[in-house]
Amino acid sequence: MAKKKLKELVINRDWCKGCGICVAFCPKKVLELDKEDKSVAVRPQDCICCKLCEIRCPDLAIEVVIEPDKEK
Amino acid sequence: MAIKDxxxxxFFPHMWCPGCGHGTVLNSLLRAVEELGIEKNDIVMTxxxxxxxxxxxxVDFHSLHSLHGRALAFATGVKLSQPKLKLLVPMGDGDALAIGGNHFIxxxxxxxxxxxxxxNNKIYGMTGGQYSPLSGVGKKATTxxxxxxxxxxxxxxxAKAAGATFVARTTTFHATEATDFLKKAIMHKGFSVVEILSQCPTHYGRKNKEGDAPQMVANYDKITARLGSKKLEExxxxxxxxxxVDRQAPEYCEEYDKIIEYAMKGRK
Structure with a gap:
């Protein structure tokens, strides 16, 4: 199985309340809270697309968009 | 269909506090419904x-926002009149077991x-942090x-003693597990109960010095253990x-249909 590649980390800034759950549980420390206490992807190149942020986000504000597999 | 559909x-952003576990429960529940591929029109949430x-x-299902503690009573009515619909009844700890304790059993x-x-967030959050029947001994609350x-x-x-035929427990830390249990509960024929421990950082967490939302979520991993695991044994x-619990037993609506047939003695 080929490694999943991140296309985009979509974060809905209107819905994010800055609880920091995504930041705390990201295994690769991709996310951080900015000055406005909203989640931002500061190191998207490190993302392994585990979707832990997406499934735990209480505000349903994060979506991990994965690059479609080209080999198929 | 995507989760957002x-x-x-x-109505978003929702009214729950920053870091409230109920949002994660909603997230897990929608994933369960999506993975099962159930039509929106086939689901009623009371x-x-x-x-x-x-x-x-x-949620964009049929929905009934009913009386305090009476969600299961409303759901029973809907189910008996429309047995083909799937009934989902999310309740808080006080709603389910204090005010609605009798309906539950x-x-x-x-x-x-x-x-x-x-x-289960162990507190009445909306009214200002009063203790609930699930708070337990030695906890702080406004009351x-x-x-x-x-x-x-x-x-x-x-739930086991009252006769529920599917009973599971998980937490907001274990969100994929929650989705898995919810899927099984929804597909189960009979009364299914899924308890999800859900953090209330605003009232319970603050009063009981359990830290912020991420700390409370991480704590669920420390205070729970999977059934049959070595961690729980030790x-x-x-x-x-x-x-x-996951067992089969006669289901109420089916039994009700049988009794109608018997009473009608085969007449239509």
Whole structure:
């Protein structure tokens, strides 16, 4: 199985309340809270697309968009 | 369909506090419904009153925001008149076991095909942090400034004893596990109960010095252990997580149909 590649980390800034759950549980420390206490992807190149942020986000504000597999 | 298609997006951002576990429960529930591929029109969600009960306003299913504690009574009515619909009943701990305690045990006793989700944050959040029947001994709340002395219910044991045919427990830390259990509960024929421990950082967490939302979520991993795991064997004081009951028994609506047929003696 080929490694999943991140296309985009979509974060809905209107819905994010800055609880920091995504930041705390990201295994690769991709996310951080900015000055406005909203989640931002500061190191998207490190993302392994585990979707832990997406499934735990209480505000349903994060979506991990994965690059479609080209080999198929 | 994407998760967002099951939401009434016009009501977002939702009214729950930053870091509230109920949002994660909603997230896991929508994933379960999406993975099962159930049509929106085939689902009815009934809820009572409280923070947790607001969930029925955010989902694009048929929804009934009913009386405090009476969500299961409304759901029973819907199920008996429309047995083909899937009934989801999310409730808070106080809603399910204090105000609606009788409805809970009697719905379990009847084994009616309803999925009850107990979003257990151990406190009445909406009204300002009063202790609930699931708070337990030695906890702080606005109504217990010198700590609680009330014993708590064990939802799993209560549901088991009352006759529920599917009983599971998980937490907001274990979100994929929650989706998995919810899927099984929804597909189960009979009364299914899924207890999901859900953090309330605003009232419970702050009063009981459990830290912020991420700390409370991480704590769920420390205080629980999977059923049959070595961790639970070595430390039985931990809260068990997993499927406790999964058995088949006559379902209420089917039995009701049989009794109608018997009473009509084959006449149409």
């Amino acid at each position: 099951y939401l009434r997006q016009r 809820s009572g009153i409280g923070c947790s009960a607001r969930i029925s306003g955010y 009697h719905a379990a006793r009847r084994n009616i095909d309803i999925t009850a989700i107990v979003m 217990a400034p010198y700590l609680t002395i009330d014993n708590d219910f064990d939802v799993v044991e209560l 430390n039985p004081a931990l809260i068990g997580r997993g499927i406790f």
